[in-house]
Amino acid sequence: VTNSGRIILHTLNDNVQCEQTAGFKLSPFIMPNLIPPKIPDGEKVDFDDIHRKRMEKDLMELQTLIEVHFESRKKEEHDIVHLKDRIDKRRAERAEQQRIRSERDKERQKRLEDERTRKEDEEAKRRADEDAKKKKTLTSLHFGGYMQKLTEKRSGKRQTEREKKKKILSDRRKSLDIENLSLDQLKEKAKELWEWMQQLEAEKFDLQYQITGQKYEINVLRNRVSDHQKTSKRTKRGLRK
Known part of the structure; x- marks a missing residue:
C-alpha cells in the first residue's frame, strides 16, 4: 500500500469512527488490493532517461517554432x-512627371501668351x-455729335449672363492648338496628354485615400463624442439621485 493509500485509509477510518459516534452504523471499509504494473523480467525502466528525451523533444519543437517565427x-x-522602395520609386517618377509637365505647361503658356x-x-x-x-469720314460729314452718342451707348452696354458664362468657360478651357503641328509634334502632344491623364488618376487615388482616412477619423470622433455624452448623462443622473 502506497503512502497515499495509507492516508486515504486513515481518513476513512476516522470518518467511520465519527459517524459511529454520531449514532450511525456503517460497514467497515475494505481497501482493494492495488496491483502495480508489471515490468518485463530483465528490463529496467530509466525514468530519468525518459524525462531527458521528452525535454529534448520539447526543446527541438521550441527551436523549430522560434526558427519559423524569425523566418516569417x-x-x-x-x-x-x-514595398517602401516601390513607393519611393513611384513618388520619384510622379515628381519627375510633374516637373516635366510643369515645364511643358510653362512653355505652352508662354507660346499662347506671345x-x-x-x-x-x-x-x-x-x-x-x-x-x-471713321473719325475722318464723320468729321468731314459733321457727324461728331452722333458718333459721341453712339460711343457712349456702346460703352454703357452691360454683358448678359450668357455672355459672362461663355467668357468664363473660354478662360478656363485650355486650347489644344494642334492645327499647325507636325506628326512628331502631334505624337509628343498625345504623349503629354497621356502623362497628364496618369497624373490626374494618381491625384484622384490620393484624394480618395485621404477622404477615406478623414471619414474614419470623423467616425472615431463621433463615437468618442457619443460616449462622452452618455457618460455625462449618467453622471448627471447620479448627482440628481
Missing part, C-alpha cells in the same frame, strides 16, 4: 522594405486704323 518575420521585413499678345497688337492696330478712318 525576416520575410515580412523584406516585403516591407521592398500669340495672344501678337493678335491683340494686330487687332488694336486694325481698330485704330478703322477708328481713324
